[in-house]
Amino acid sequence: MSTRTYTFSTAQPLTLRVSNPAGEVEIIATETAQTSVEVIPRHSSGQASAERTRVELSGDGTRLDVEAPEHRFTSGGRLRMSIRLPAGSSVDVSTASADVICRGSLAGLEVRTASGDVDADHVNGDVAISSASGDVALGTVTGSVECKTASGDVRAVGVEGGCRANSASGDVNIGSCGGDVFVRTASGDVQVRRAERGRVDITTMSGDVKVGVRRGTVVWIDASTMSGRTRSDLQSQDAPEDGEVLSISVRTMSGDITLSPATVVTV
DSSP states (O other): OOOEEEEEEOSSOOEEEEEOSSEEEEEEEESOSEEEEEEEESSGGGHHHHHHOEEEEOTTSSEEEEEOOOOSSSOOOOEEEEEEEETTOEEEEEOSSOEEEEEEEESEEEEEESSOOEEEEEESSOEEEEESSOOEEEEEESSOEEEEESSOOEEEEEESSOEEEEESSOOEEEEEESSOEEEEESSOOEEEEEEOSSEEEEEESSOOEEEEEOTTOOEEEEEEESSSOEEEOOOOOOOOTTOOOEEEEEEESSOOEEEEEOOOOOO
């Protein structure tokens, strides 16, 4: 098995588009004027796929395409793709079962996967992820986050914009969010460790819900559960003169609801 390596001169951040049906995609964003791509077959069966993988930089040097061949009637081979590119690049990945790992700072991230996990350190922009059963782990995001998953868990340390998450049975854990939070899940637990403005709207069938509120924040609460318990440790406050109020709306059938002052964010 041999590794296929490609190197390009890229003085500016670029747009990366990756398609890898199975295996792993590792993206490292760093201060560099060069982009390198390594395509590594995981087993001997992946050698042919590595040789047929298309790696092409656009004529103006602003877009890089890395595309492994699809296997419609056979399992094909698993490939590990390791890509090092300039920090501030935007990334778009499509995969069936390959994991996606992003290190360094990206300008935007979009991932579509069936069962692969997604792990990203820092995105200085928006994030959009669609997954069937893979887990999603995000560090800090300066833009907004939109995540759809069936059974995978969703974690984000800090989101400066809004956050929307839809899950059937996965848990949703958000460290802090500077914008609106919208979560829908069937049986997963939901926790927002620090909310401070806008709206928190959470609906779950049987999962527990925990929301932490920044101290000093005035809150409007609308919470109900059919067979679970509701607890609030928030202090009563008068409405602020500037009219800014955090709105919390929680609905659950059998889960417990807990509202409390925010603690240190560690997800």
